[in-house]
Amino acid sequence: MTRTMLEAGAGAALLYFLTVIVASLTWPGYSHVTQYASELGSAAAPHPEIFNIGITTTGALGVVGGLGLISFFAQRGRWLSGGLAGLSLCAWGVAMLMGGLHPMPDPLHNGFGLMLGVTATPIFLMIALRGRIGVVFYLLLGLWFIATAGLLAVMFGVGALVTMKNVGLWQRALAVVMISGIGFSCAALARRAKGGA
Numbered sequence: 310m311t312r313t314m315l316e317a318g319a320g321a322a323l324l325y326f327l328t329v330i331v332a333s334l335t336w337p338g339y340s341h342v343t344q345y346a347s348e349l350g351s352a353a354a355p356h357p358e359i360f361n362i363g364i365t366t367t368g369a370l371g372v373v374g375g376l377g378l379i380s381f382f383a384q385r386g387r388w389l390s391g392g393l394a395g396l397s398l399c400a401w402g403v404a405m406l407m408g409g410l411h412p413m414p415d416p417l418h419n420g421f422g423l424m425l426g427v428t429a430t431p432i433f434l435m436i437a438l439r440g441r442i443g444v445v446f447y448l449l450l451g452l453w454f455i456a457t458a459g460l461l462a463v464m465f466g467v468g469a470l471v472t473m474k475n476v477g478l479w480q481r482a483l484a485v486v487m488i489s490g491i492g493f494s495c496a497a498l499a500r501r502a503k504g505g506a
Contacts, residue, residue: 310380311377311380311381311384311502312377312499312502313377314373314374314376314377314380315374315377315378315381315495315496315498315499315502316377316495316496316499317370317373317374317377317495318370318371318373318374318375318377318378318398318491318492318494318495318499319374319491319492319493319495319496319499320370321367321368321370321371321374321402321405321488321491321492321495322488322489322491322492322493322495323492324363324366324367324370325363325364325367325405325484325488326484326488327363328359328360328363328364328367329346329349329360329363329484331359331363332349332350332354332356332359332360332363333349335354335355335356335359336349336354336355336356339354340477341477341478341481342474342475342477342478343473343474343475343476343477344476344477345413345476345477345480346360346477346480346481346484347360347408347412347413347418348413350364350408350409350412350413351412351413351414352412357412360409360412361409361410361412362409363409364405364406364408364409365405365406365409365410366409367402367405367409368402368403368404368405368406368407368408368409369402369406370402371398371399371401371402371405371491372398372399372402372403372406373402374398374402374491374495375395375396375397375398375399375400375401375402376395376399377395377495377498377499378391378394378395378398378434378495378498379391379392379394379395379396380395381498381501381502382394382395382437385441387437390433390434390436390437391433391437393429393433394430394433394434394437396426397426397427397428397429397430397433398427398430398491400423400424400426400427401423401424401426401427401430401491403420403423404419404420404421404422404423404424405420405424406420407419407420407421407423408420425461427457427487427491428454428457428458428461428487429454430490430491430494431450431451431453431454431457431490431494432450432454434450434494435447435450435451435454438450446497449493450490450494453486453490453493453494456486457483457486457487457490460479460482460483460486460487461483463479464479464480464483
């Protein structure tokens with residue numbers, strides 16, 4: 310069961326990217342460089358249901374993946390750090406759910422900022438996995454944290470690098486780093502979950 314839940318978390322990452330790609334193909338003239346991904350689910354999009362259903366499902370899979378992390382580490386006695394890793398991923402999943410259920414420009418679309426919680430996921434994973442993974446995995450988790458935190462800072466205005474001419478590009482960069490990290494971590498831990506336990 311734990312393995313299946315972690316695989317759902319990995320699937321969330323794949324579904325997110327697939328959703329954005331497919332939804333954007335239905336909107337002639339849509340720009341990944343200048344437009345937010347969430348605009349694909351707004352009333353201005355030709356087929357907002359594609360994005361909104363995809364993101365809602367992505368969020369649900371993310372919550373399941375977070376529960377998978379909690380289960381994985383509970384079985385190994387890493388309740389606190391592992392539990393926090395799982396809860397931070399669940400928070401991201403809830404934010405994605407809200408994003409799909411409340412399309413732009415609904416104020417609830419941002420999910421109360423819960424998505425930001427996943428920034429801490431790699432830190433919690435590093436603590437929970439201490440002594441149990443190789444150096445390469447540790448480095449990848451560290452890079453995931455640094456890159457996500459750095460790109461979030463840029464998105465929040467640090468360096469004044471984001472403009473209306475490139476906001477989509479920066480958002481895509483953040484999504485690739487943040488969500489790929491989720492997918493990689495869940496997939497890697499699913500392989501370590503013995504016998505589907």
